Amino acid sequence: MQTYCLIVQYDGTDYAGFQVQPGQRTIQGELEKALQRLGPNFIRINGAGRTDAGVHSEGQTVSFRDERLTVPVERLPYALNALLPRDIRVIESRLEDKDFHARFSARMKTYRYQIYEGEFPNVFLERYAYWSREQLDWAAITECSRFFLGELDFAAFASSGSSVKTTVRTMHQVKVDAEGPVKLIRFTADGFLYKMVRNLVGTLVDVGRGNLKLDDVRDILASKDRRLAGAAIAPHGLFLESVDYS
Amino acid sequence: MQTYCLIVQYDGTDYAGFQVQPGQRTIQGELEKALQRLGPNFIRINGAGRTDAGVHSEGQTVSFRDERLTVPVERLPYALNALLPRDIRVIESRLEDKDFHARFSARMKTYRYQIYEGEFPNVFLERYAYWSREQLDWAAITECSRFFLGELDFAAFASSGSSVKTTVRTMHQVKVDAEGPVKLIRFTADGFLYKMVRNLVGTLVDVGRGNLKLDDVRDILASKDRRLAGAAIAPHGLFLESVDYS
Numbered sequence: 001m002q003t004y005c006l007i008v009q010y011d012g013t014d015y016a017g018f019q020v021q022p023g024q025r026t027i028q029g030e031l032e033k034a035l036q037r038l039g040p041n042f043i044r045i046n047g048a049g050r051t052d053a054g055v056h057s058e059g060q061t062v063s064f065r066d067e068r069l070t071v072p073v074e075r076l077p078y079a080l081n082a083l084l085p086r087d088i089r090v091i092e093s094r095l096e097d098k099d100f101h102a103r104f105s106a107r108m109k110t111y112r113y114q115i116y117e118g119e120f121p122n123v124f125l126e127r128y129a130y131w132s133r134e135q136l137d138w139a140a141i142t143e144c145s146r147f148f149l150g151e152l153d154f155a156a157f158a159s160s161g162s163s164v165k166t167t168v169r170t171m172h173q174v175k176v177d178a179e180g181p182v183k184l185i186r187f188t189a190d191g192f193l194y195k196m197v198r199n200l201v202g203t204l205v206d207v208g209r210g211n212l213k214l215d216d217v218r219d220i221l222a223s224k225d226r227r228l229a230g231a232a233i234a235p236h237g238l239f240l241e242s243v244d245y246s
Numbered sequence: 247m248q249t250y251c252l253i254v255q256y257d258g259t260d261y262a263g264f265q266v267q268p269g270q271r272t273i274q275g276e277l278e279k280a281l282q283r284l285g286p287n288f289i290r291i292n293g294a295g296r297t298d299a300g301v302h303s304e305g306q307t308v309s310f311r312d313e314r315l316t317v318p319v320e321r322l323p324y325a326l327n328a329l330l331p332r333d334i335r336v337i338e339s340r341l342e343d344k345d346f347h348a349r350f351s352a353r354m355k356t357y358r359y360q361i362y363e364g365e366f367p368n369v370f371l372e373r374y375a376y377w378s379r380e381q382l383d384w385a386a387i388t389e390c391s392r393f394f395l396g397e398l399d400f401a402a403f404a405s406s407g408s409s410v411k412t413t414v415r416t417m418h419q420v421k422v423d424a425e426g427p428v429k430l431i432r433f434t435a436d437g438f439l440y441k442m443v444r445n446l447v448g449t450l451v452d453v454g455r456g457n458l459k460l461d462d463v464r465d466i467l468a469s470k471d472r473r474l475a476g477a478a479i480a481p482h483g484l485f486l487e488s489v490d491y492s
Contacts, residue, residue, distance in 0.1 A: 011369045056370070077366060091366045120323060120337045123257045124302070128370065 001067045003100050006031075006076065007092035008060045013127045013236065014087060017053045018060070027051070027088060031062065034083040041068050048102040048243040049109055052195070054235035056128070059110075059242035063102035100245075108172060108244040110188045111197045114237045115205070116181065129182055130237035136208030138178035144207045144217050145174040145185065148200060155224035157200050158193035159232060167193055167224070186241070195232045202230035247313045249346050252277075252322065253338035254306045259373045259482065260333060263299045264306070273297070273334060277308065280329040287314050294348040294489040295355055298441070300481035302374070305356075305488035309348035346491075354418060354490040356434045357443045360483045361451070362427065375428055376483035382454030384424035390453045390463050391420040391431065394446060401470035403446050404439035405478060413439055413470070432487070441478045448476035 008031065016024035020032070028045060035043045048061040071079045076093040084090070099105075114129035116122055121131045148154075148171050155167040173188040185204065187197055203220065206212040212220075212230065220228045254277065262270035266278070274291060281289045294307040317325045322339040330336070345351075360375035362368055367377045394400075394417050401413040419434040431450065433443055449466065452458040458466075458476065466474045 009369050011372070081366065086367070086372055087369050089366050089369050120327065120335050121332070123255050123333050123335050124374065126257070126332055 001065050001098065002069075002073075003063060003065050003096045003098050004069070004073060004076070005061060005063045005094050005096045005100060005102065006080075006090050008057060008062055009089045009091055010057050010060070011087040011127065012051060012054050012056045015053065017055070018047050018049070018051045018057075027057075027060070028062075030084060030088055031080070031090075034080045035064070035069075037083050038069060038071055038079055041066055043069075046102045048106045049111075049192070049240045051238075051240055052198075052235050055238045055240065056236075057240040060240050061102045061106070061243040061245075063096065063100055063105075065098075102243070105245055106191075106243050107246060108188055108190055109192060110173075110186060110241040110244075111192065112239045112241045113185045113187075113197060113201045113233070114239070115183045115185070115201075117183065118181065122181075125182065127236055130205075130234050132205070134209060136183075136205065137210065138176065138183065138208065140210075140214065141185075141204045141208045142176040142178070144204055144214050145176050147214075147217055147221060148174050148187075152221065153224055154193055154196055154221075156220050156226055156229045157196050157203070158226060159195035159199060160226070162194040164193060169193065169196075197238060198232035198235065199226075199229055201237075202233040204230075205233060206230040247311050247344065248315075248319075249309060249311050249342045249344050250315075250319060250322070251307060251309050251340050251342045251346060251348065252326075252336050254303060254308055255335045255337055256303050256306065257333040257373065258297060258300050258302045261299065263301070264293050264295070264297045264303075273303075273306070274308075276330060276334055277326070280326045281310070281315075283329050284315060284317050284325055287312055289315075292348045294352045295357075295438070295486045297484075297486055298444075298481050301484045301486065302482075303486040306486050307348045307352070307489040307491075309342065309346055309351075311344075348489070351491055352437075352489050353492060354434055354436055355438060356419075356432060356487040356490075357438065358485045358487045359431045359433075359443060359447045359479070360485070361429045361431070361447075363429065364427065368427075371428065373482055376451075376480050378451070380455060382429075382451065383456065384422065384429065384454065386456075386460065387431075387450045387454045388422040388424070390450055390460055391422050393460075393463055393467060394420050394433075398467065399470055400439055400442055400467075402466050402472055402475045403442050403449070404472065405441035405445060406472070408440040410439060415439065415442075443484060444478035444481065445472075445475055447483075448479040450476075451479060452476040 116129040177184040323336040362375040423430040
C-alpha cells in the first residue's frame with residue numbers, strides 16, 4: 001500500500017466546493033472520478049482544506065492510499081490532467097510516508113483574500129476578487145489584523161456547520177498588502193475553523209469602512225460570540241495558497 | 247445631435263467577437279441592446295478595434311451619435327453596467343466633437359499578447375494567456391520583434407477576410423516583457439490588419455521555439471506572402487489595451 005500526495009490548483013467558480021456532495025459537482029468528486037478512470041480501484045481522497053463553493057486553490061494538497069494504481073507517481077499529473085476539466089490541474093505528485101494524511105499532517109495553511117477597489121468592477125477579476133467601490137481604510141485594517149495573531153479562541157469567527165473539539169487556533173501571520181489595485185490579506189495558521197477566513201475578512205472590511213472600531217473587534221474576539229462579528233465576505237476572493245508539512 | 251465616446255472592458259471568452267453578427271452573441275450587440283433599453287432610439291455604435299472571438303479588451307473605445315438619450319453622459323457607465331452582462335463593463339464616458347469616430351479618429355492602438363510558460367497550464371490564466379510548456383528563447387523573440395518597427399508592408403501578416411486599401415502600417419513600438427511567469431508582447435501601431443497581432447505573435451513563437459531563424463522572418467516580411475508566416479496564435483491571450491486619440 002502506498003501513500004500518494006498531490007498538489008491541486010482549481011478555479012472554484014463552477015464547483016459546489018471541495019468536498020463530495022451527492023448530486024453536486026465538487027473538486028473531490030472530479031479528482032476521484034479521474035482516479036477511478038486510471039483504475040482499477042475506487043480511491044477515496046483527503047484534502048488538506050475543505051474549501052467552500054467558489055473558493056479557489058493554488059496549493060490544495062490531497063492524499064490517498066492505493067496499491068493497484070499502475071501509473072507511475074511522477075506521471076500522475078499528466079495522466080490526471082488529461083482526464084480532469086480545464087479548471088482543475090494537478091501540478092505536483094509524490095509518495096509520502098504511509099501515515100501521511102493531507103489534512104491531519106498539515107502543520108500550517110495559508111489562505112489569501114483578494115479585494116479590488118475601483119469605481120467599476122473589473123471584468124478580469126470578477127471571479128477572483130471582491131469588489132469594493134469604496135476605498136477602505138487600509139491602515140486601520142492592517143492595525144486590526146494584528147489582533148488575530150497568536151494562540152486565540154476564534155469562536156466568534158467560526159460559522160456553525162462543522163463540529164470541532166476546540167475553537168482555539170494559532171495564527172502565525174496575518175499580512176496585509178495594500179500596494180496595488182488588488183489588495184491582499186494573507187492568513188497563516190495551524191488550522192482554520194469553518195468560514196473563519198471569510199468571517200475575519202468580513203470584519204476587517206467593516207473596520208475599513210468605519211463601521212467597526214478597533215475596540216469593537218477586540219470585544220468581538222473576546223466575546224467568542226459569532227453573532228457579533230461581521231458577515232462572512234463572498235467566497236470568490238478566497239484562495240488556498242499553500243499547505244505546509246515537515 | 248451629440249457624439250458620445252465610451253471606454254469598454256470585456257472578457258471576450260464567451261463572445262463571437264466585437265462586431266454584430268446575426269444569431270451570435272457579440273460585444274457590439276450587447277452594448278447596442280443595453281443602449282436601446284435606455285432608449286428611445288436604436289443606436290448603432292462604432293468600435294475602435296473589431297476584436298475577434300475570444301479576444302479581450304481593457305480599453306476598447308466606442309463612439310455613437312444620438313440626440314434623444316436622456317441619461318446624462320456622466321451617468322452612462324452606471325446606467326449601462328446595470329443592463330450589461332458581468333463580463334462587459336463601461337468604465338468611462340464623455341462627449342466628443344461631432345466628427346469624432348472611435349475607429350477613424352484613432353491615432354494609435356496598443357494590443358498586448360500574454361504567454362504563460364510552465365510545466366502545467368495555470369487554471370487562473372486559462373482564459374487569459376497562451377500556455378507554452380516549452381521555455382521559449384525570449385532573447386531571440388526580443389531581437390526579432392525589432393524587425394516589425396517602422397512603416398512597413400505587413401501583407402505577410404494579414405489574414406484574408408477584410409478588404410483594406412493598403413497593407414502598410416506604422417508600428418511605433420514593440421515591447422517584450424519576459425520578466426515574470428506571464429510573458430507580455432505589446433504592439434503599438436497606427437492600425438492593425440486582420441489578425442495581424444496574432445500572426446506576428448505566431449511567428450515570434452516559432453522563432454522562440456527555434457523553428458524559424460531571424461533571417462527567415464526578415465524574408466517573410468519582405469515576401470509579403472501570407473503563406474510563409476507562422477499560423478495565427480490562439481485569440482485568448484490577446485488584449486486590446488488602449489486606443490490613443492488627439
